[in-house]
Amino acid sequence: xxxxFDRLIDRRNTRSYKWDQGAKLFGDPDILPLWVADMDFLAxxxxxxxxEKRAALGVYGYAVRTExxxxxxxxxxxxxHGWTVEPGWITDSPSIVTSLSLAVELFTEPGGEVVLQSPVxxxxxxxxxxxxxxxxxxxxxxxxxxxxxxxEHLESxxxxxxxxxxxxxxxxxxxxxxxxxxxxxxxxxxxRYGVTVVSDEIHCDLALSGHKHIPFASLSPELADITxxxxxxxxxxxxxxxHTSYVVxxxxxxxxxxxxxxxxLSIHMASHFAQDAVEAAYNEGEPWLDEMLAYVEGNLxxxxxxxxxxxxxxxxxxxxxxxxxxxxxxGLNLDIKGLKDLMFNRAKVAFSEGSVFGTEGxxxxxxxxxxxxxxxxxxxxxxxxxxxxx
Numbered sequence: 001x002x003x004x005f006d007r008l009i010d011r012r013n014t015r016s017y018k019w020d021q022g023a024k025l026f027g028d029p030d031i032l033p034l035w036v037a038d039m040d041f042l043a044x045x046x047x048x049x050x051x052e053k054r055a056a057l058g059v060y061g062y063a064v065r066t067e068x069x070x071x072x073x074x075x076x077x078x079x080x081h082g083w084t085v086e087p088g089w090i091t092d093s094p095s096i097v098t099s100l101s102l103a104v105e106l107f108t109e110p111g112g113e114v115v116l117q118s119p120v121x122x123x124x125x126x127x128x129x130x131x132x133x134x135x136x137x138x139x140x141x142x143x144x145x146x147x148x149x150x151x152e153h154l155e156s157x158x159x160x161x162x163x164x165x166x167x168x169x170x171x172x173x174x175x176x177x178x179x180x181x182x183x184x185x186x187x188x189x190x191x192r193y194g195v196t197v198v199s200d201e202i203h204c205d206l207a208l209s210g211h212k213h214i215p216f217a218s219l220s221p222e223l224a225d226i227t228x229x230x231x232x233x234x235x236x237x238x239x240x241x242x243h244t245s246y247v248v249x250x251x252x253x254x255x256x257x258x259x260x261x262x263x264x265l266s267i268h269m270a271s272h273f274a275q276d277a278v279e280a281a282y283n284e285g286e287p288w289l290d291e292m293l294a295y296v297e298g299n300l301x302x303x304x305x306x307x308x309x310x311x312x313x314x315x316x317x318x319x320x321x322x323x324x325x326x327x328x329x330x331g332l333n334l335d336i337k338g339l340k341d342l343m344f345n346r347a348k349v350a351f352s353e354g355s356v357f358g359t360e361g362x363x364x365x366x367x368x369x370x371x372x373x374x375x376x377x378x379x380x381x382x383x384x385x386x387x388x389x390x
Contacts, residue, residue: 003288003291003292005372006372008372009040017036017038018035026350028345032349032375034367034371034375034376035368036352037323037324037368038241039292039371041238041370041371041372043237043238043239044280044284044289045288046283047281049280050276051277053276054272054273054276055273060272061272063269063270063271063272069275072279072282072283073085073087073090073282074086075283081214084218090248091246091259092244092246092268092270093262094243095232095245096200096231097123097127099228099230099245099247100200102261103258104127104131104166106257106258107164107196107254107257108133108163110133111132111133112133112164113157114128114136114165114166115136115138115154115158115166115195116128116138116165116166117137117168118137118140118357118359118360119174119357119360120172120357122356122357122358124166124168125358127166128166136162138150138153138157139153139358139360140171142317145317146176146317146318148176149182151186155193158190162195163196164196165190165197166200170201170203171322173352173361173366174317174319175317175318175320175322175325175326176319177207177321186216187222190226191226195226196226197227198227199229200230201213201230201231203321203322204231205289206235206293206322206323208293208297208300208319209297211320213321215229216229217229217249221250224249224250225251227249228249231245231246231248232245232246233281238370239274239277239278239281242271242277243271244275244278296323299371299376300318300369302373302376303316303376304318306380307380311383313331313332313387315327323368324367324368324369326365327351327366330364339353339365342387347382347385347387348382351366351367351383352365367379
């Protein structure tokens with residue numbers, strides 16, 4: 001491989017959200033963290049080089065976006081996903097969650113219901129409740145050891161008046177890469193009931209072998225017209241600390257309202273660093289991404305094999321995409337408090353405890369696989385060793 005994903009990078013004492021909160025969040029500064037979804041890999045060389053060049057300017061004044069930045073996004077989705085995006089459809093936003101929150105504020109009424117498909121990335125709940133709206137859960141169901149949508153229940157929510165759906169595609173924490181037929185059936189319901197779709201596709205570039213991400217808005221002009229797609233290079237290339245994302249929509253009315261609100265909040269200005277990093281990543285980072293995905297898939301195979309051999313009571317769902325592994329630990333017969341005690345106090349490891357993704361996640365854990373194999377090995381050894389009765 002051209003890139004060394006086995007390299008251990010000491011991230012402690014770097015103001016790392018992942019590595020420097022062990023004592024505060026879990027009661028032990030030396031806990032091994034495989035929870036929050038950032039990678040323990042160096043970003044692509046082209047990204048590091050352009051950031052070093054920008055830093056060397058020594059003057060960090062206001063910045064503008066360039067046509068080349070927009071072109072890098074357009075070319076990436078055409079090349080990587082077969083999706084034609086116009087530069088004028090792109091609106092920058094500080095983060096995906098910011099975009100989700102703005103969409104809930106702009107396109108629903110106070111007290112109205114917003115649909116999510118649980119268990120799901122926990123800020124989905126925050127942006128709904130924080131905006132004074134109600135969560136309308138459409139729980140996913142597990143069939144054939146994978147998550148599937150419950151369309152009948154979803155239709156009942158739309159019939160009840162819900163007009164906004166927050167879609168997670170690919171799904172976090174379950175790792176599903178939704179198939180074309182699934183998305184078309186979902187889209188037909190949204191068109192029938194006049195539902196706007198806000199599709200969080202931040203993991204779109206992380207489909208694993210045998211799976212292909214399909215942008216929801218790419219399915220038809222009619223579905224594009226009801227969709228705001230929230231995207232970023234941050235998960236793909238390990239750039240979340242740069243706080244950069246963008247929204248793509250072909251619907252001029254939705255876009256105008258979004259851009260007006262972003263301007264009103266004065267969160268519209270370009271970053272001195274972020275746009276350069278995104279452009280470099282999309283233009284030059286593809287070989288790095290392909291090798292990273294292969295490495296993560298090796299970690300996935302290792303984790304599933306290790307758990308099957310050493311702790312068969314837990315049952316992982318093999319993901320179609322993302323670098324996240326959703327593990328059913330209900331066979332350990334532990335409640336939420338017991339699972340936390342097992343992780344934080346006995347195993348000295350931090351995975352994401354499942355109930356934060358909704359009540360449907362109780363008894364589950366999410367493991368971040370985007371780390372050197374040696375870290376994953378140690379974490380699983382600690383966890384399985386602590387879980388097996390002595």
